[in-house]
Amino acid sequence: MGESPALVPGLVVHGSGPSPEAWLPAAMRTTLNAAADLGGGRAVELVVQGPAVALLATPGGPAAQLADLLAAGIGILACGNSLRSAGMTGEDLAAGVAVVPAAVGHLARRQWEGWAYIRI
Amino acid sequence: MGESPALVPGLVVHGSGPSPEAWLPAAMRTTLNAAADLGGGRAVELVVQGPAVALLATPGGPAAQLADLLAAGIGILACGNSLRSAGMTGEDLAAGVAVVPAAVGHLARRQWEGWAYIRI
Amino acid sequence: MGESPALVPGLVVHGSGPSPEAWLPAAMRTTLNAAADLGGGRAVELVVQGPAVALLATPGGPAAQLADLLAAGIGILACGNSLRSAGMTGEDLAAGVAVVPAAVGHLARRQWEGWAYIRI
Numbered sequence: 001m002g003e004s005p006a007l008v009p010g011l012v013v014h015g016s017g018p019s020p021e022a023w024l025p026a027a028m029r030t031t032l033n034a035a036a037d038l039g040g041g042r043a044v045e046l047v048v049q050g051p052a053v054a055l056l057a058t059p060g061g062p063a064a065q066l067a068d069l070l071a072a073g074i075g076i077l078a079c080g081n082s083l084r085s086a087g088m089t090g091e092d093l094a095a096g097v098a099v100v101p102a103a104v105g106h107l108a109r110r111q112w113e114g115w116a117y118i119r120i
Numbered sequence: 121m122g123e124s125p126a127l128v129p130g131l132v133v134h135g136s137g138p139s140p141e142a143w144l145p146a147a148m149r150t151t152l153n154a155a156a157d158l159g160g161g162r163a164v165e166l167v168v169q170g171p172a173v174a175l176l177a178t179p180g181g182p183a184a185q186l187a188d189l190l191a192a193g194i195g196i197l198a199c200g201n202s203l204r205s206a207g208m209t210g211e212d213l214a215a216g217v218a219v220v221p222a223a224v225g226h227l228a229r230r231q232w233e234g235w236a237y238i239r240i
Numbered sequence: 241m242g243e244s245p246a247l248v249p250g251l252v253v254h255g256s257g258p259s260p261e262a263w264l265p266a267a268m269r270t271t272l273n274a275a276a277d278l279g280g281g282r283a284v285e286l287v288v289q290g291p292a293v294a295l296l297a298t299p300g301g302p303a304a305q306l307a308d309l310l311a312a313g314i315g316i317l318a319c320g321n322s323l324r325s326a327g328m329t330g331e332d333l334a335a336g337v338a339v340v341p342a343a344v345g346h347l348a349r350r351q352w353e354g355w356a357y358i359r360i
Contacts (some may be wrong), residue, residue, distance in 0.1 A: 009177055009352055011344075011348045013344070014238070014239070021158075029345075030344055033321060033342060033344070034342065034344040034345055034348065037341065037342045037344070038345055038347035038348060042348075081153060101155060101157065102154065102157045103133075104133070104151075104153070104154035104157070104238050105154055105157035105158055106152065107236065107238055108131045108158060108162075108236035108238065109236075110236075111236035111237065112129055112234070112236055114352070116347065116348035116349075116350075116351035116352055116357070117236070117237060117238075117351065117357060118344050118347055118348065118357075118359075119239040119254070119359040120237075120252070120256075128357040134358070134359070136360075137293065142318035201273060208329075221277065222273060222274065222277045224251075224253070224270055224271075224273070224277070224358050225274055225278055227356065227358055227360065228251045228278060228282075228356035230356075231356035231357065232249060232354070232356055237255035237356070237357060237358075239358075
């Protein structure tokens with residue numbers, strides 16, 4: 001196992017489903033706690049799929065937590081397919097949020113690289 | 121990594137839970153999109169557990185999508201324990217749907233072989 | 241792959257979410273079935289996160305099933321963060337239930353060791 005963070009398998013957290021107001025804030029808190037628990041040597045990404053991507057554009061609420069996650073070095077990734085379904089583009093997202101073409105494809109590739117997977 | 125598809129780890133998609141009418145069609149669409157995104161070199165299986173297995177016998181609705189998944193080379197696997205709970209057997213399933221004795225056992229073995237796992 | 245159970249990757253089952261009365265008994269049954277299906281050579285753990293940890297202290301109901309899981313050699317692990325949110329400590333849990341500091345951290349580390357992961 002090398003010293004480079006890129007070579008140490010990280011953790012992808014998968015958040016998806018209806019009523020994202022009910023679960024996205026908790027998913028963000030859980031991801032932040034996990035990153036603290038795992039320490040600085042492990043990359044952590046929160047992959048957001050489904051109608052929840054709309055909340056990544058909303059000032060206040062979850063977006064207020066976004067700054068904490070980004071400051072902790074956590075990647076916040078919105079599903080490009082979900083954005084299209086919501087009539088949005090990456091331009092609509094809060095600063096610091098990145099886009100992956102398809103959530104499932106990204107989550108599979110990360111696991112093939114050795115990353116752990118958690119479904120919120 | 122060999123050239124044989126059987127030696128390249130694939131992806132298992134796990135669909136389970138109440139109210140399958142609400143999630144099985146979306147799970148099928150997500151699985152189909154993932155297979156397209158990942159390209160032809162990766163095997164993809166959709167493992168259906170719980171009351172959703174009854175929908176794999178119903179003409180129309182989700183079963184209409186089944187043909188698209190099978191044509192894309194995606195394996196559709198019903199949980200044998202769930203079939204028994206639903207008072208069904210493999211004979212009741214639409215053509216092309218296979219049965220595994222227990223969904224969780226199959227999902228664990230696939231991951232031990234290196235496959236990625238996604239929970240819908 | 242050695243003969244020691246500790247060296248053979250096992251299975252972590254992740255149970256979380258609201259209304260645990262509705263899913264914890266089924267999660268326990270699924271985990272017990274999985275352990276039987278996988279045979280004695282594989283370690284199996286059920287990791288309980290969220291309000292469900294309160295049920296691990298309740299006599300009757302799910303706790304009655306606990307004895308079956310423990311007798312089958314399945315580890316029952318409560319999330320320490322969830323216990324704190326519920327105003328509980330490990331002292332409040334039924335005999336045989338262990339505590340991990342954070343469910344997500346434990347689940348990630350197990351997967352980095354090669355264990356399979358199933359989300360209930």
